Amino acid sequence: xxNHIIQIAAFAARKIVGAIVTLxxxxxxxxxxGRLTPGDEARAAAxxxxxxxxxxxxxxxxxxxxxxxEQYLAYLGxxxxxxxxxxxxxxxxxxxxxxxxxxxxxxxxxxxxLIIVTVAIPLAVWSAVRASGAGDTLRRxxxxxxxxxxxxxxxxxxxxxxAGQWRILPISGIATVGIQVPPVTGLRTIDSVLAGxxxxxxxxxxxxxxxxxxxxxxxxxxxxxxxxxxLLRVLAREHIEVVRATGVSGRHVIWDHAFPQIVNPVLLxxxxxxxGMFGSAVLVESVFGRDGFGSFMTNAMAQKxxxxxxxxxxxxxIIVVVTSIVIDTIQIIRDPRVRAKQxxxxx
Amino acid sequence: xxxxxxxSRVPSSAPDTRTVWVRYLxxxxxxxxxxxxxxxxxxxxxxLAAVFGPLIAPDIDRSSITEALQAPSFxxxxxxxxxxxxxxxxxxxxxxxxxxxxxxxVVGYALLGVLxxxxxxxxxxxxxEMLTRFIDLGIAFPSLxxxxxxxxxxxxxxxxxxxxxxxxxxxMTARLLQGIMKETLALPFVEAATVLGASPLRLMAHHLxxxxxxxxxxxxxxxxxxxxxxxxxxxxxxAGAQPPLPxxxxxxxxxxxxxxxxxxxxxxPGLAIVVTTTTFGLLGDMLHARMDPSRSRTRRRxxx
Amino acid sequence: xxxxxxxxxxxxxVVANDGARTLxxxxxxxxxxxxxxxxxVGESGSGKSxxxxxxxxxxxxxxxxGSIRFKGTELVGMPERELRKIRGSGIGMVFQDPLSxxxxxxxxxxxxxxxxxxxxxxxxAAWERARRTLEELGVGDAESRMHAYPHQFSGGMRQRVVIxxxxxxxxELLVADEPTTALDVRVQAQVLRLLAEIADAxxxxxxxxxxxxxxxxxxxxxxxxxxxxxxxxxxxxxxxxRSPAHPYTRGLLSAVPRLDDDSRLxxxxxxxxxxxxxxxxxxxxxxxxxxxxxxxxxxxxxxxTAARAEVACHYSPVEAEVPA
Numbered sequence: 001x002x003n004h005i006i007q008i009a010a011f012a013a014r015k016i017v018g019a020i021v022t023l024x025x026x027x028x029x030x031x032x033x034g035r036l037t038p039g040d041e042a043r044a045a046a047x048x049x050x051x052x053x054x055x056x057x058x059x060x061x062x063x064x065x066x067x068x069x070e071q072y073l074a075y076l077g078x079x080x081x082x083x084x085x086x087x088x089x090x091x092x093x094x095x096x097x098x099x100x101x102x103x104x105x106x107x108x109x110x111x112x113x114l115i116i117v118t119v120a121i122p123l124a125v126w127s128a129v130r131a132s133g134a135g136d137t138l139r140r141x142x143x144x145x146x147x148x149x150x151x152x153x154x155x156x157x158x159x160x161x162x163a164g165q166w167r168i169l170p171i172s173g174i175a176t177v178g179i180q181v182p183p184v185t186g187l188r189t190i191d192s193v194l195a196g197x198x199x200x201x202x203x204x205x206x207x208x209x210x211x212x213x214x215x216x217x218x219x220x221x222x223x224x225x226x227x228x229x230x231l232l233r234v235l236a237r238e239h240i241e242v243v244r245a246t247g248v249s250g251r252h253v254i255w256d257h258a259f260p261q262i263v264n265p266v267l268l269x270x271x272x273x274x275x276g277m278f279g280s281a282v283l284v285e286s287v288f289g290r291d292g293f294g295s296f297m298t299n300a301m302a303q304k305x306x307x308x309x310x311x312x313x314x315x316x317x318i319i320v321v322v323t324s325i326v327i328d329t330i331q332i333i334r335d336p337r338v339r340a341k342q343x344x345x346x347x
Numbered sequence: 348x349x350x351x352x353x354x355s356r357v358p359s360s361a362p363d364t365r366t367v368w369v370r371y372l373x374x375x376x377x378x379x380x381x382x383x384x385x386x387x388x389x390x391x392x393x394x395l396a397a398v399f400g401p402l403i404a405p406d407i408d409r410s411s412i413t414e415a416l417q418a419p420s421f422x423x424x425x426x427x428x429x430x431x432x433x434x435x436x437x438x439x440x441x442x443x444x445x446x447x448x449x450x451x452x453v454v455g456y457a458l459l460g461v462l463x464x465x466x467x468x469x470x471x472x473x474x475x476e477m478l479t480r481f482i483d484l485g486i487a488f489p490s491l492x493x494x495x496x497x498x499x500x501x502x503x504x505x506x507x508x509x510x511x512x513x514x515x516x517x518x519m520t521a522r523l524l525q526g527i528m529k530e531t532l533a534l535p536f537v538e539a540a541t542v543l544g545a546s547p548l549r550l551m552a553h554h555l556x557x558x559x560x561x562x563x564x565x566x567x568x569x570x571x572x573x574x575x576x577x578x579x580x581x582x583x584x585x586a587g588a589q590p591p592l593p594x595x596x597x598x599x600x601x602x603x604x605x606x607x608x609x610x611x612x613x614x615x616p617g618l619a620i621v622v623t624t625t626t627f628g629l630l631g632d633m634l635h636a637r638m639d640p641s642r643s644r645t646r647r648r649x650x651x
Numbered sequence: 652x653x654x655x656x657x658x659x660x661x662x663x664x665v666v667a668n669d670g671a672r673t674l675x676x677x678x679x680x681x682x683x684x685x686x687x688x689x690x691x692v693g694e695s696g697s698g699k700s701x702x703x704x705x706x707x708x709x710x711x712x713x714x715x716x717g718s719i720r721f722k723g724t725e726l727v728g729m730p731e732r733e734l735r736k737i738r739g740s741g742i743g744m745v746f747q748d749p750l751s752x753x754x755x756x757x758x759x760x761x762x763x764x765x766x767x768x769x770x771x772x773x774x775x776a777a778w779e780r781a782r783r784t785l786e787e788l789g790v791g792d793a794e795s796r797m798h799a800y801p802h803q804f805s806g807g808m809r810q811r812v813v814i815x816x817x818x819x820x821x822x823e824l825l826v827a828d829e830p831t832t833a834l835d836v837r838v839q840a841q842v843l844r845l846l847a848e849i850a851d852a853x854x855x856x857x858x859x860x861x862x863x864x865x866x867x868x869x870x871x872x873x874x875x876x877x878x879x880x881x882x883x884x885x886x887x888x889x890x891x892x893r894s895p896a897h898p899y900t901r902g903l904l905s906a907v908p909r910l911d912d913d914s915r916l917x918x919x920x921x922x923x924x925x926x927x928x929x930x931x932x933x934x935x936x937x938x939x940x941x942x943x944x945x946x947x948x949x950x951x952x953x954x955x956t957a958a959r960a961e962v963a964c965h966y967s968p969v970e971a972e973v974p975a
Contacts, residue, residue, distance in 0.1 A: 022484050033500040127518045137382055140632070141625075148578055148624030152583045153599055154616030156606050164607045238751040239762075242813070245707050246766035246820060247739035247747075251733075257764065259757055272487055280487025283580055287603070297495055298584045301503070309499035314491055335756060 015328060024076075026317040030310050032077050032332045036316045037306045058086070067170075084311035089303040094311035098296060101317070103186025104174060105285065105292035109211040109277040112219070113270065120220040121266070124227035128235065129254060147221030151280050155214045155287040162210060169210050173288030176203050215280055219273045226269060230262040235263075264331060271327035275320040393623060396442040404436040408591055416609045426611035428602055434611065437593035438619050446592045448509050449574040453567050455513040460520025461556075468520070468528045470554075485518025491580060491604070498586035505594065508578060508587035511609040516574070520563065527559040545562065565635045572627030579620045595619050655824055655856050656683040656706070656742075658715040661727075663701050663710075673926050675699050677880045678717070683824065683856050688847075690859040690871035690888075692903070696923045698880040703826050703860045707744055708734045721824070739766050743822035745846075747829040749809035753801040759785075760797030763815045770820070782871045784815045787846060787852070807838035811845065818849065824856045831866060848851040864907050868892065876900050879923050882953065886960025896962040898939045933964070941966060 050058070059065060066074070079083070084095040127139060163171040170176065174188055179201045181191045189208070192201035234240065235258055244256050278293060285294035293312065300308035332339050350515040410430035419426040425434035467478040494511035501507045531537065532555070540554055579596030581587035588594035590601055602612035663676035683689050693699040704710050706719060709934040719726040721741060725871075726734065738744075746752040755763055759878065763785065764777035778797065785793040788811040801809055810830070817825060827846065831839040847870050850857050859871055867874055867888065876884040876889040876899065884897040897900045902919040921938040930936055932947040939946065945965055953961040 018480075022480060025481060025484055026488075030496065033496055036500045059898055141382070141629075144628045144632075145621065145625050146617060148572060148576060148628055150579050150583075150596070150599075150619055150620045150624075152580060152596070153613065153620065156599065156603060156613055157617070160607045173371070200434060212377055238746060238748065239754045241709060242744075242746050242752045242816060243754075243762075243765060245709060245738055245744040246816060247735045247737070248769040249735060252765075252769045256755070256769075257754060261754075274490045275487060280580075281493035282491060282584055283497070286584060297492070301495060301585050304499070306499045310496055313496040316485075316489060316492045320484075320489075324487060 011297060015325050022321055023314075023317055027076065027079055027314065028072075030313055031072055031312075034306065034310050048231070079314070084314060085307040086302070087305050087308045087311075089300065089305045089308065094308050097308070098293065098312060098315050100186075101292050101296050104188070104290060105278060105281045105294060107187045107189060108208065108211055108215065108281055108284070108290070108292065109274060111208050112215040112277055113274060115212055115216040116220050116223060116273070117270075121218075121227055124224045125231060125254065125259065127224070128228045128231040129250070143221050143225050145221075147218055147225070149217060149221075151214060151218060152287060154217055155211070155284050158210055158214055159287060170207050172287075174204070174207055174290050175200070176207075179203050207288075207290075211284045211290060214287075215277060215284050218280070219277065223266070223269060223273070227262060227266060230265055231258060234258045234261045258305045264335060267327055267330060268313040271323045274323050275316065278316055278319060377383070382629065383633055386626055386633065389622060389626045390630060393442055393626065396439045397446040398443070400436075400439040400442055404440050405433070405598065407432055407437045407440050407593055416605065416612070418609075419611050423594060426609070428598070428609075428612050429605060434598075434615055438595065438615055441593040441595050441598065441616070441619070444505065444592060445575050445578060445587065445620075446571075448505060448578055449571045449623075452512045452516060452574050452578075453508050453570050455509075455565055456516030456634060457520055457563070459513065460517040461524060461560075463517060464521040464524035465556075466526065467525055468532070478521070479525070482518045482521050484521055487505040488515070490577060492514035494577070494581055495584070495586050498581070503589060505582075505588040505592065508581045511586075512574060512577060516570070521567075523563060523566065524559055527562065528555055531555055531558050561638055563640065565631050568634055569628045569631030572624035572631075575623045575627075576617045576620055654682045654720075655685045655687075655722060656681065657720040658706075658718070659703075659720070661705065661719060662716040663698070663705055664714045664716070666714060670840075672714070673930075675713070675926050676705075677881055677929075679877070679880075679882050681875050681882065681885065683858060685823065686850075686854045686856055687873065688850060688859070688871050689873045689875060690861060690867040691875050692864070693863060693877035694862050696879070697812060697877040698928075699860050699877045700828055701852050702877070703744075703828055703858060706742055706824075706826060706858075707738050709744075711930070724881070726789060726823055739820035739822060741822055742824045742826060743820065743829040745814050745817045745830050748833040749806060749813050750833070752813050753809060755801055757967055758798055758800055759804075759812050762801075763797070763812060763819055766820050768814070769863075773950070781815065781819060784819055785811070788815055788818075788849065790815075795902060805838075806834050807841055810834060810838070810842050814842075814846070815866065815921035818853075821853075822855070824858065825850065826858045826860070827861045829862070830859070831861075831863065840869075846870060864903065876903075879929050881934055882963065883935060884960060884962045885953070886956075886958065886962075890956075890958040890960040894958045894960075896956050896958070897935075898941055899935050909913045935964075957958065 011255060035161070082095055083093070086092070087094050087097060090097065151291050159171060163169050175181070179197075179200050181188060181195050181197065181204075184194050188204040189201060192204055193200075235254075240253060240258055243253050246256075281292060281304050282294035282297050284290070285292045289295075293315075297309060297312050299305075300312070412431055414423075414427050414431035415429055417423055417427045417431075423433050423435060425438060428434055428437075463478055463482075467475045467482075490512065493515050494508060495513035497514060498507050500508070505630040537554055547583055575595075578587055579594070579599070582589075582594045582596030585600070588597045590597055598616040599613045600611065606613045659680050661679045662674060663675060663704055664672050664674045666672050679698070679702055681689070682818035691703065693841075701710065701713070703711070705715055706721070706726065708729065708731070711731070715727045717727060721737060724737075726737065729737075753759075757765075760778060760781060763781040764772075764774070767780060768774065782793045782797065785797070790796055790808065790811050796804075801812070804812070814830075825846075830846065831842055834842060844865060846857065849855065850870075857870070859866060861867065871888055874884075874886060875882055876891075876897065878899050884891075884895070884900050886896075891900065892904065895904055899919075905914075906916055906918050908916060915921075919938055924930065924934070925936065930947060932945075932950050933939070933942070934950070936942040936946040943965075949965070950963045951963045953963045956962055961966045
């Protein structure tokens, strides 16, 4: 038992160290990217109206003095303290600005993931079980087109159609102006529930639907393809036939015996998609006028606020790394073979 | 074991490396479906537009406010934008920017990916470890965000976007190639070659690479389409091609506010992206079907 | 007649995309009585596995013609829903490769109880039955073993699990498809003995599919020999070993090393014909050393021999010695 705990602890330690190393790699890349920017970072952070003394003070505070190595170490030190630099457009801390708007994007991404899981996966399973030749070409085509549709374009089209012409859903924004909800978590849906206001809740949901669907489309296409292919492979395996030979019904065969085998690759993809969606959210948020990480990045881009953009890159890095650890942990819990490999010893 | 019996599955023999290039590049006889023909035709049209478009197009930058926002007509097949510019010709000319960039990007990261994968596989242990970690990071990290970072650092423009996408594209190639090469290395014929005195370089050029690359050709073909997609996205958020370049994504961005009434301003550029991505995706599929003899559409069990 | 299974004129064909039909199994007939043990012998491509799988309707894309009657019920043409009732509780199947036959992600217990649970049996009752079945099969300490995963077991143990899965719903006919091929020799003997014991204890009828002549001797009472999709000989095990009538069977047996016989091992030249290019006469004629014009033109039907076996050959029983 004690051995077991030590093994788990060792695994956790390995994962965390790995995560830190990866983040360090990323930070280094970002550091050099930052060095490439033409112009004076300190001046940009201080603002146009700052005096030379103020600029110098900022330069020292940001650790921009000294040799490259000294700057690098100072940079790493600041990162360790959660200081992502100063925004040149707002003169405020980048970290704070990002974390203020991150929950909105998180809400969008989670909703999108829910859509994918409840729509794309069952559809793919159904398609694999059918495996008919007739709809085959059509299916292939639809999936390829879905995967190849530019998110921003689909966003604008759907917005014009569903919100503009048909007026079923709101055109933009996170909520209708006038509906107030005390921000507890930053996730409007949760906050509405906490505030006990169904009106606010449904209003938030209404504003979420279109962006979440648009965000989900390309990822759905890709996931559909993979789930279908993997499921077909699993269904061809001998032990599935063994179960069929015992008289178990098709539904049981698929969901109890076949589907669990593809959960691993599916989880891996979902993990990557989760982080990827934060990236694509950039496009959706700008079209739908939603406040969030995405619009933060596009605004920063437009205002040439390099520090802010690079800070955002680092935040995404953290999300990627954390997601990866979560997925790894889930796999350990689920799959005895992975357990044996990663932790060692008896499952 | 009697001679009449034996396993029904015969182990596959090692590939004949001398003819492997020819073998994989020669298409297998297969009836071309209607979809295949359409795909190739559309791809041809795209390439033609890219090559000849700018040569035969009238001045696409001439703005004429009197002709602004006209719906599609015989005079203007795709209509005009806010500045009265003909959208059809802008889309056609834009093909060159998009396709050329996409091809350059894919070639760029393909080379880089092959190089790094080769280094990782044949180099010392520590380079493998380090490179693998870079590769892992590169794959998991959303390319759009990283491209934004690069664009912010270097200043947004089409070339900057291209550089950014090469940087975000090589990890996937490297990872795939690494996996394939690891498998190939374990095959007996590689061991045989080593025993016969083949140097690592010869090993790589004659044995490893030719056998490992075929799946990647398929991926790279489809990638051209995807790259066009991301390029469009980057231009849309202002990190890529800047106006007045008729890049499709930039065109959509520029007409965003009038999209609801003047739908043609964004429909056609976007459609161009969809068509490009779909076409190259289907091309990749076609390549797959022709190159991989073991892939069968129907599952049949012959046998005992 | 207490015939448990009666197969009459069974034909199995596969239809290609373009409509071309290839006959894989050609007019095979045999029957199995309750508690009887029959071996279906043949090499790869003979159609023996296809025939066995057809009993359970496992290859849905194959076309079946003819009749398969299990306890009087016609299985050919039966809808999947009905077939499922027969599978497992009427006819059980033991698969060849215990490694791939087991789900690596599920515990042994979950896999053995799966058919029962799917039929609505409570978890407790199902696990109890599974435990007893495993113990009957010689799996010691079954209770704790059931919580383990397949990769933690040896080949012989895994095969016992596969057999348990086949037996758990208490079928009356057990079809064993090459049950020992994937095992080492030592374990093969164990498993064969186990199958014999179980069959005796439960009064099971067994259909062994095998290319291994050793299995035949160990377990079966009757033998059906298949070649290129048809039955070429059938009879008792004694007749099979002592006086094989068909040239193919003779060839099979002379290629097997025996402890009591020092004569040279002979191998047959050639290979079985591909399904699409089977001769219209006797299927064995291309390889048969005694083949005549008549053999090539005229397919022989099964007829009775002196040893009360049946053989499909124009000239059997062959009196002449097999040339050295």
